[in-house]
Amino acid sequence: MIALLRRDLMLAFRAGGGFGLGLAFFLIVTILVPFSVGPQSDLLGTIAPGVLWLGALLACLLSLDRLLALDFEDGTLDLLATAPLPLEAALSVKALSHWLTTGLPLVLAAPVLGVMLNLAPSGFVWLVSSLAVGTPALSVIGTFGAALTVGIKRGGLLMSLLVLPLYVPTLIFGAEVARRGAQGLDPVTSLLLLGGITCATIALMPFASAAVLRMTLR
Amino acid sequence: MIALLRRDLMLAFRAGGGFGLGLAFFLIVTILVPFSVGPQSDLLGTIAPGVLWLGALLACLLSLDRLLALDFEDGTLDLLATAPLPLEAALSVKALSHWLTTGLPLVLAAPVLGVMLNLAPSGFVWLVSSLAVGTPALSVIGTFGAALTVGIKRGGLLMSLLVLPLYVPTLIFGAEVARRGAQGLDPVTSLLLLGGITCATIALMPFASAAVLRMTLR
Amino acid sequence: MPELGKYAAEVMAAYGVSLALLAAIVLLSLRKGRRARAELAQTEQSLGKARKDG
Amino acid sequence: MSLWEYANPVKFLGLSARVQPYLWAAAAICVSVGLTWGFFGTPEDFRQGSTVKIIYLHVPAALMAINAWFMMLVASLIWLIRRHHVSALAAKAAAPVGMTMTVIALVTGAIWGQPMWGTWWAWDPRLTSFLILFLFYLGYIALWEAVDDPDTAADLTSVLCLVGSVFAVLSRYAVRFWNQGLHQGTSVPVATGGRTVADVFFYPLLVSMIGFGLLFLALVLYRTGTEIRLRRTRALLARQGRDA
Amino acid sequence: MTLSLRDLAVARGGVPVLSGVSFDVAPGTALILRGPNGAGKTTLLRTIAGLQAPLSGQITGAEDTIAYAGHADGLKAMLNVAENLTFWAEVFGRKDISEAIETYQLEPLRDRLAGTLSAGQKRRLGLARLMVTGRPIWVLDEPTVSLDAEAVGMFARAVTRHLAGGGLALIATHIDLGIAAQTFDITPFRAMPDDRSGASDEAFL
Amino acid sequence: MTLSLRDLAVARGGVPVLSGVSFDVAPGTALILRGPNGAGKTTLLRTIAGLQAPLSGQITGAEDTIAYAGHADGLKAMLNVAENLTFWAEVFGRKDISEAIETYQLEPLRDRLAGTLSAGQKRRLGLARLMVTGRPIWVLDEPTVSLDAEAVGMFARAVTRHLAGGGLALIATHIDLGIAAQTFDITPFRAMPDDRSGASDEAFL
Numbered sequence A, B: 001m002i003a004l005l006r007r008d009l010m011l012a013f014r015a016g017g018g019f020g021l022g023l024a025f026f027l028i029v030t031i032l033v034p035f036s037v038g039p040q041s042d043l044l045g046t047i048a049p050g051v052l053w054l055g056a057l058l059a060c061l062l063s064l065d066r067l068l069a070l071d072f073e074d075g076t077l078d079l080l081a082t083a084p085l086p087l088e089a090a091l092s093v094k095a096l097s098h099w100l101t102t103g104l105p106l107v108l109a110a111p112v113l114g115v116m117l118n119l120a121p122s123g124f125v126w127l128v129s130s131l132a133v134g135t136p137a138l139s140v141i142g143t144f145g146a147a148l149t150v151g152i153k154r155g156g157l158l159m160s161l162l163v164l165p166l167y168v169p170t171l172i173f174g175a176e177v178a179r180r181g182a183q184g185l186d187p188v189t190s191l192l193l194l195g196g197i198t199c200a201t202i203a204l205m206p207f208a209s210a211a212v213l214r215m216t217l218r
Numbered sequence C: 001m002p003e004l005g006k007y008a009a010e011v012m013a014a015y016g017v018s019l020a021l022l023a024a025i026v027l028l029s030l031r032k033g034r035r036a037r038a039e040l041a042q043t044e045q046s047l048g049k050a051r052k053d054g
Numbered sequence D: 001m002s003l004w005e006y007a008n009p010v011k012f013l014g015l016s017a018r019v020q021p022y023l024w025a026a027a028a029i030c031v032s033v034g035l036t037w038g039f040f041g042t043p044e045d046f047r048q049g050s051t052v053k054i055i056y057l058h059v060p061a062a063l064m065a066i067n068a069w070f071m072m073l074v075a076s077l078i079w080l081i082r083r084h085h086v087s088a089l090a091a092k093a094a095a096p097v098g099m100t101m102t103v104i105a106l107v108t109g110a111i112w113g114q115p116m117w118g119t120w121w122a123w124d125p126r127l128t129s130f131l132i133l134f135l136f137y138l139g140y141i142a143l144w145e146a147v148d149d150p151d152t153a154a155d156l157t158s159v160l161c162l163v164g165s166v167f168a169v170l171s172r173y174a175v176r177f178w179n180q181g182l183h184q185g186t187s188v189p190v191a192t193g194g195r196t197v198a199d200v201f202f203y204p205l206l207v208s209m210i211g212f213g214l215l216f217l218a219l220v221l222y223r224t225g226t227e228i229r230l231r232r233t234r235a236l237l238a239r240q241g242r243d244a
Numbered sequence E, F: 001m002t003l004s005l006r007d008l009a010v011a012r013g014g015v016p017v018l019s020g021v022s023f024d025v026a027p028g029t030a031l032i033l034r035g036p037n038g039a040g041k042t043t044l045l046r047t048i049a050g051l052q053a054p055l056s057g058q059i060t061g062a063e064d065t066i067a068y069a070g071h072a073d074g075l076k077a078m079l080n081v082a083e084n085l086t087f088w089a090e091v092f093g094r095k096d097i098s099e100a101i102e103t104y105q106l107e108p109l110r111d112r113l114a115g116t117l118s119a120g121q122k123r124r125l126g127l128a129r130l131m132v133t134g135r136p137i138w139v140l141d142e143p144t145v146s147l148d149a150e151a152v153g154m155f156a157r158a159v160t161r162h163l164a165g166g167g168l169a170l171i172a173t174h175i176d177l178g179i180a181a182q183t184f185d186i187t188p189f190r191a192m193p194d195d196r197s198g199a200s201d202e203a204f205l
């Protein structure tokens, strides 16, 4: 399992970087927002928490695309399925490495982008904590989506379609935390709910993912 | 060439639909926006033109991902490069089929999503015309990005990164047209500029794409 | 025809769209069903497989 | 003799062929009576004017949209546990019907919203969770289309239906937490015990709801038959074309 | 531990491909599967490796003892030869990759990224992977594709050594491998079009 | 039209692999390339097919006359056999696919999606593609991988017929194809480590 994690991270660094790219996408989306909605800074400030959450979500989504697909194509998944490692564990590790290479950098970069979008000062800490608590759920749910679409060529868009509705609760609570934080309201309830969702998905989704993957490999 | 177009469209329909999926993604992004920035309808109305343009751009981008990658992986590109068909033409056809399966549906669906985001009534016709004029440029530029990243595994994100900056002018003018339209200002100048960009890219980009593709295949 | 008042357009539109959608799903189902039947009949015939029922 | 016998495709086709004529007739009668009665035979509401007539489309469609998903959930569970093909195919057959119902509810709601709330669309919890339901339908259908092998497709969509149900409920709750809406509450007796709709409106509504239910049933039976035939064609052809 | 198949039926794409297959492979021996293209060798091997379920029949002795090598090698283009092998060794709870490197003469290629190997070199690496799993049963699908004569010799020696160590091997191939082993032709076991051995579509026939 | 190589040097990944290769293939004849794994056969064939530029030397007679078949077949899993062939025929401005179908006995598979074929069946389809191009020069890289004996026979007949019709063929392979042809061993042409034949990194040596 540690071998798998190490390999995934190594590949992410080497293969022209799952690492930097999710982040770069996040950055670009955030930059494109002023171009598309116009540069008024109060408007930007109002929508900043939402935009950052949405950008993080899309960055996660895009990098999910090949989370399992590459391993499927070159036969690694077949071999992993016959290896002495429960598939649930393997998928949890994959989700973890996805989070480490995508979610974590997003969390760390969010404050910088917050500045660019004129986020209210009180919002920063809540933005970061909501992302820190929420992005693991995105990775875990995303792994499920990747497992569902693994055998399908051109599966990327289909996966987005399947995964995005599943992301809705996380997004609602996450953005709520960030927004209430920015507006100076109390975001703790939402944050707790968000944490609850994350814990529940981490505990349960790997089983669904593994079940689905066994079906596709068959 | 007609054979290529027909095959691409056929594949798009069969392979679980490049057709519907870009659209679905557009829909989903638009739906997620209220979840992330909150449901106040006047705020939504203000950012609607920008959000719709950004959504269309992202939907295009995601479906680009495998525009050439699939053909590369199974060796079709190698064979096409040795076929009696100029690569420029082949890539133009690919861009066209991408637009037909992604851009066009987006244009048609935009008004419905405009309703959901509370777009001002005066904005609809300009939104649609800006998308109709602008999305072909997105497809053509996207083909260039796809050609650049074709040999790279996990190229999806990298491609987004390369393509998004190229999309900036199109996005700026396109969103400007839609925004001015919604605010009741005169959007014709921007629309003309947008049209100019589209024409220029359609005329020139295929050569760049073909050149780049020849380099990657080597 | 009942008097629909100032909302006539809305009510008629709602009924129109809904009935059109219902008709569409029914007709599409019927068409697909008919094609499936024909295709199956043809396949069975060409393979000489007897059929147990309709 | 158990209910499971009808999990056999041939048995199922036989039964469904026998029931369908009655079902279609009943559905046609109920839908047309309900709608005609509602359209021609009811007065205007004092507040909503003639728009109240939309209720005979809107509410049954919304009801069936949710029930269809629920039926798909049950069918998916049966497939996952007992692996009866008819069950999986019934779920597949129901999805487009459910989606149509969803669209009808959304469209009629939007048309109704314009005069009542002054807007086509609002981010109200009820409306929003319905939109999410629509997305789940879309994803479910797209997944069926995308997977080649029918059994794998059945497996995957079943799991998706299961997980999707959980998330649909979660979304509903989340959406409600996120926004308090303007859509009105439940008015049908099963849910409240009393009713908030006057009898004049209620009886045609009831007929219409029954009609939509019967129509759904008839459509699902018919479409399941279609799926079974397609599957049989495929099986016959596959076994024929295998050698060489 | 003997690998035994009893009256096995396998399917691909929901269609029965083979039925009534029975054989035993004892430790220290290899069995070569033969059959024309499309006969069902790949399907059979995948079933034995546990990647798909059989329609009916029993497989014994295959639980957690199989190393499978199919048409795809499970190599990462962006990892070098040693890293690829080390990864698979660790997945199977082992460490040592030197024997595998030596047997397939990968030493000069040790630090090359797998993506830059030639077809035959890649295949050699794919076969070397088997040796680091430590599994007693090798299930191989056309292992010598694109290997030159010398590399086929390396492979034959590796298999012979594996058998001598009490392992067993099941190999599908179209060409002669130079391994002393029995041959099993699967052609006679082709399933009939109306075969009802539990295939998922049989309810529809 | 003769295919001629004069003092050709080729590189892969920026490193010279072969140098000083010269040969001619006359119409009506085939040339079989041999060499151990990693010798540079694939690189040479890709250069001749125009997929990469030579470091130095001349290739004549290859412009728009070559049909190339490499390790990947260029088949779409979601199109059926006939659609795949028709597509390639149309790209090369032709229509008729019946001869290809017949030669490789693909008739029974005609309506099967290419994704559901077995390895050997896929390969047969990949080879059938050559026949619909109408190109006089076939450049083939290990064409018989995963083919059974019978299919190798089909391939040999197809090549013989192609040669009899004035075509020519250049084939890299490790096994015996049963085609009457000269053999060319590329092993002696391996580029030396300090070879300066125009590689992109030679300025740094």
Ligand code: HEM
Residues within 6 Å of the ligand: D055, D058, D059, D062, D063, D105, D106, D107, D108, D109, D110, D112, D113, D114, D116, D117, D120, D121, D126, D127, D128, D130, D131, D183, D184, D185, D186, D187, D188
């Ligand atoms: C796009 C907009 C709308 C959507 C998506 C929508 C959706 C729904 C849904 C999901 C139900 C629940 C059915 C059930 O649970 O049994 C419902 C019921 C209902 N809706 Fe709407 N609705 C919309 C607009 C409206 C408008 C504008 C009105 C009237 C002003 C309205 C009036 C009703 C009524 C009276 C019910 C019955 C309440 C009940 O029995 O639960 N709806 N609608």
Ligand SMILES: Nc1ncnc2c1ncn2[C@@H]1O[C@H](COP(=O)(O)OP(=O)(O)OP(=O)(O)O)[C@@H](O)[C@H]1O
Residues within 6 Å of the ligand: E115, E116, E117, E118, E119, E120, E121, E146, F012, F013, F014, F015, F017, F035, F036, F037, F038, F039, F040, F041, F042, F043, F044
């Ligand atoms: N990117 C690269 N960098 C350095 N060397 C490379 C690169 N790619 C390939 N090579 C080397 O170039 C040589 C020629 O490879 P090529 O694929 O042409 O061999 P081949 O004769 O086709 O072998 P095979 O019979 O195994 O297919 C090999 O030794 C290979 O390792």
Ligand SMILES: Nc1ncnc2c1ncn2[C@@H]1O[C@H](COP(=O)(O)OP(=O)(O)OP(=O)(O)O)[C@@H](O)[C@H]1O
Residues within 6 Å of the ligand: D238, D242, D243, D244, E012, E013, E014, E015, E017, E035, E036, E037, E038, E039, E040, E041, E042, E043, E044, F115, F116, F117, F118, F119, F120, F121, F146
């Ligand atoms: N999805 C599918 N639907 C129907 N038939 C299929 C499907 N996939 C494969 N087949 C058929 O199943 C049979 C067995 O295929 P398999 O790959 O096991 O053959 P094989 O013996 O490995 O052949 P090869 O020597 O060519 O690799 C083939 O005839 C193939 O065409």
Ligand SMILES: [Mg+2]
Residues within 6 Å of the ligand: E041, E042, E043, E141, F118, F119, F120
């Ligand atoms: Mg095989």
Ligand SMILES: [Mg+2]
Residues within 6 Å of the ligand: E118, E119, E120, F041, F042, F043, F141
């Ligand atoms: Mg080679």
